[in-house]
Amino acid sequence: MNIQINQLGYTPGMKKTAVMHGKLSDTLQVLDAQGCIVLTLPVSASRTDIWGDQVAEADFSALTIPGTYTLRCGKEASWPFPISEAPYQSCLTALVDMFYYQRCGGEVDARAGVFAHPACHTGPARIYGTEDFMEVDGGWHDAGDFGRYIVPAAKAVADLLLAWQWNAGAFAAPNLTPILEEARWELEWMLKMQREDGAVYHKVSCARFCGMIMPHEEKEELIISPVSTTATGDFAACMAMASRFYAAQDAAFAQRMLEAARRAWDFLQQSEPILFRNPEGISTGGYGDRSDADERLWAHVELAVTCGDEMYLRAARDAILQQDRxxxxxxxxxxxxxxxLEGLMLPGDLASLCRQWILDGADAALSRINPYGITMTERLPWGSNMNISNDGMVFYQAWLLTGCEAYRLAAEKQLHYLLGVNPVDYCYVSCFGSNPMLHPHHRPSVAQGVCQPGMLSGGAASGMMDACAREHLQGQPAAKAFIDMHASYSTNEICVYWNSPMVALLAGLSK
Ligand SMILES: [Zn+2]
Structure with missing residues (x-):
């Protein structure tokens, strides 16, 4: 379609903007389900967008009556879309249920349909370079593969906890498991990944990626890769954060997490950076990093917020002052x-610094917004839809702090992009919208020949980082470098930590 809209629709009160390719007509018509014209609205002058296309916009916010509509401009039409009070609820439910589908080490039951499977990846895992074994069952499969990695796990859990904090009411509709229970599935696994001295192993996976099979069919040896200070810092932060969320419902679990966070933090204090690279013979996801300063910073802040000890506060203050804000x-x-975000709960002046940090970051991002509402232009990284969801979270937090409408509208624009207002005209959440992503790089979906619902695609990536992308997308501008084929892992994989920020964004905006 040459008229892009949010394919899941809009609430009556939302600002609504359609983006059109080319100047199709001077007017936009809104048609109801019977095909009757209910509104005629002006279309902006077209302009050349950053990717060389002629783009025009039309504001149809005047459409506020619930129903199903289509937009028409010249000879072109949009996908049909609803106006309703809760147009994103089923999508949010599916995005959260994805975490249940990703479960490892336990049965995924019949509610998952063809994606049900018996417990997978159970039994002792060998610690790399030794003949020692540990039991590290549990957690979520990270992405389209079946590895389990601490670094992205911490981000995913933090996002789910923020989603709960921002709008617990958004999860009133029944999920396969309640969101805090689902996050706990990951947290319990993370606890198993801690070494006695407080350090945390970076990941557990087989030596290499398997074929397109179901999780319980992967039977290769499980190997626990060495510790890193990025994993240890993320672990300390995530555990200290989570301990606050579970204190009321299970004080013993909360205490166990806090003690684990403290031990991880103690390890960090006496350790030089240990930056992870895949050791010889291991070729699964690396999640390597050039610096552990940000992981240490996050750990200082969470422990300072949770415990209030002078030792943690001092470390948090020093790290915040050194940080590029x-x-x-x-x-x-x-x-x-x-x-x-979490530093907003620190005492006085530190909270003020964090508040200004968020607003400065949000303002800088606002200044980069393009006609599609996103902040990236010439280059989109692998997993760009995560960056877009993350930007949405930052805009949402800035709106919470100030009530400034521009931030809220910017947060909504990130959502609209992910759900259809993008140059490739896809709803990037699998099985949702009129033109959904349906062929992700996701082993169970390929193995079963049907797409698992509720997964956010990584989205357009300009680097041509797989053979499928190089074959089909060479020369495309950044935001059109997407193809809905499972072979294109660099544009169409799925991940727990791509779903998670969208869960947080949607939960917040649903309030
Ligand atoms: Zn598994």
Missing amino acids: SRVSLGWGDVSGYAA
Whole structure:
């Protein structure tokens, strides 16, 4: 379609903007389900967008009556879409249920349909370079593969906890498991990954990626890769954060997490950076990093917030003052933005610093927004939809702090992009919208020949990082470098930590 809209629709009160390719007509018509014209609205002058296309916009916010509609401009039409009070609820439910589908080490039951499977990846795992074994059952499969990695796990859990904090009411509709229970599935596994001295193993996986099979069919040896200070810092932060969320419902579990966080933090204090690279013979996801300063910063802040001890507060203060506070990063590689969001709960002047940090980051991002509402232009990284969801979270937090409408609208624009207002006209959540992503790089979906619902695609990536992308997307501008084929892992994989920020964004915006 040449008229892009949020394919899941809009609430009556939302600002609604359609993006059109080319100047199709001077007017936009809104048609109801019977095909009757209910509104005629002006279309903006077209302009050349950053990717060389002629783009025009039309504001149809005047459409507020619930129903199903289509937009028409010249000879072109949009997908049909609803106006309703809760247009994103079923999508949010599916995005959270994805974590249940990703479960490892336990049965995924018949509610998952063809994706049900018996417990997978159970039994002792060998610690790399030794003949020692540990039991590390549990957690979620990270992505389209079946590895389990601490670094992205911490981001995913933090996002789910923030989603709960921002709008617990958004999870009133029944999920396969309640969101805090689902996050606990991951946290219990993470606890098993801690060494006695407090350090945390970076990941557990087989030596290499398996074929397109179901999880319980992967029978190769499980290997626990060496510890890293990025994993240990993320672990300390995530555990200290989570201990607050579970204190009321299970004090013993909360205490266990806090003690684990303290031991991880103690290890960090006496350790030089240990930055992870795949050891010889291991070729699964690396989640390597150039610095552990941001993971340490996040750990200091969470322990300071949870415990209030002078020791943690001093460390948090020093790290915040040293931090570049011009942008708020919520990526797995740079988690410093979580220190900004959580630092709002620190005492007086530190909270003020974090508040300003968030607003400066949000303002800088606002200044980069393009006609599709996103902040990235010439280059989109692998997993760009995570960055877009993360930006949405930052805008949402800035709106919470100020009530400034521009931030809220920017947060909504990130959502609209993910759900259809993008140059490839896809709803990037599998099985949702009129033109959904349906062929992800996701082993169970390929193995069963049907797409698992509720997964956010990584989305457009300009680097041509797989053979499928190089074959089909060479020369495309950044935001069109997407193909809905499972072979294109660099544009169409799925991940727990891509779903998680979208869960947080949607939960917040549903309030
Ligand atoms: Zn498994």
